[in-house]
Amino acid sequence: MDHASEAHRTDLMTITRFVLNEQSKHPESRGDFTILLNHIVLGCKFVCSAVNKAGLAKLIGLAGETNVQGEEQKKLDVLSNEVFIKALVSSGRTCILVSEEDEEATFVEPSLRGKYCVVFDPLDGSSNIDCGVSIGTIFGIYMMKDSHEPTLEDVLQPGKNMLAAGYCMYGSSCTLVLSTGSGVNGFTLDPSLGEFILTHADIKIPKKGKIYSVNEGNAKNWDGPTAKYVEKCKFPKDGSPSKSLRYIGSMVADVHRTLLYGGIFLYPADKKSPNGKLRVLYEVFPMSFLMEQAGGQAFTGKQRALDLVPKNIHERSPIFLGSYDDVEEIKALYAAEEKTA
Numbered sequence: 001m002d003h004a005s006e007a008h009r010t011d012l013m014t015i016t017r018f019v020l021n022e023q024s025k026h027p028e029s030r031g032d033f034t035i036l037l038n039h040i041v042l043g044c045k046f047v048c049s050a051v052n053k054a055g056l057a058k059l060i061g062l063a064g065e066t067n068v069q070g071e072e073q074k075k076l077d078v079l080s081n082e083v084f085i086k087a088l089v090s091s092g093r094t095c096i097l098v099s100e101e102d103e104e105a106t107f108v109e110p111s112l113r114g115k116y117c118v119v120f121d122p123l124d125g126s127s128n129i130d131c132g133v134s135i136g137t138i139f140g141i142y143m144m145k146d147s148h149e150p151t152l153e154d155v156l157q158p159g160k161n162m163l164a165a166g167y168c169m170y171g172s173s174c175t176l177v178l179s180t181g182s183g184v185n186g187f188t189l190d191p192s193l194g195e196f197i198l199t200h201a202d203i204k205i206p207k208k209g210k211i212y213s214v215n216e217g218n219a220k221n222w223d224g225p226t227a228k229y230v231e232k233c234k235f236p237k238d239g240s241p242s243k244s245l246r247y248i249g250s251m252v253a254d255v256h257r258t259l260l261y262g263g264i265f266l267y268p269a270d271k272k273s274p275n276g277k278l279r280v281l282y283e284v285f286p287m288s289f290l291m292e293q294a295g296g297q298a299f300t301g302k303q304r305a306l307d308l309v310p311k312n313i314h315e316r317s318p319i320f321l322g323s324y325d326d327v328e329e330i331k332a333l334y335a336a337e338e339k340t341a
């Protein structure tokens, strides 16, 4: 393919056109998939504009409520959640919604119901909202198991059953990264057009990275393999250079950097939180789906993350994800630990 047609093919490739092309791979969904994704994109544009003007629009600070995780909700958490619930219900393509901000799943009323289940964290990294550090929205899409009355079983599926996953990062630019099961692509919002334009086609994570990303403040409570792995990153014995530490404390931002630059992001279990902190359905699964689609891998300390079968909608799991070779190293340390156990 000559450069001219290549340039023609990617320039001004809007996410809508991209998804319509992808749609041709899902003829069975008769456009429903595109309509659903377009409503998610609309939600991201809305939240992006709210985040950008948060300081001006008095959207900084606490909402005065506490969510199911026991976290004090930020005003933007509540707003983003309402925006996505409204956008997803009004798409007429969803049946069950699971949000980080809502204790119970939302079952869409029959007249507005479709066959997709959407799990999402409307605003991840909310501890960074008030200081203007990058935050984001994370989402994953399942198809109902079959055409019965929707139940929680339709969302408590292993991550490998997801049809699509993505995140939208609200940072120096607004970037939406998406996979519909055939690779990973990144789109940047052009505020003058109000359109997401394809800027990162077919993202492939480097096989090995120079960065590790973890909250070292939890080090005293880490298990053996995690402590050994981080020690290896800092003081490699094989003569290779030590890795650099980068940790923003917003999973979307830390995973976005890992996807583009390579390396590893980990939120391990520790004595304080034996199941780690991050939630399986709307944090671990979507990011693991994207990592595998980009050639990386995601591991829980025990198994491939996408093989997990969650028992409840807010279940947590330790997670190690990123470049293939880096995750292989930590898998070897857990396997060695298991052998000696």
Ligand SMILES: O=P(O)(O)OC[C@H]1O[C@](O)(COP(=O)(O)O)[C@@H](O)[C@@H]1O
Residues within 6 Å of the ligand: 071, 100, 121, 123, 124, 125, 126, 127, 215, 249, 250, 251, 252, 254, 277
């Ligand atoms: O402050 P810690 O313990 O390092 O946790 C940071 C992690 O928690 C998160 O902020 C998730 O929590 P929220 O979704 O409640 O913001 C992730 O984005 C981030 O990776």
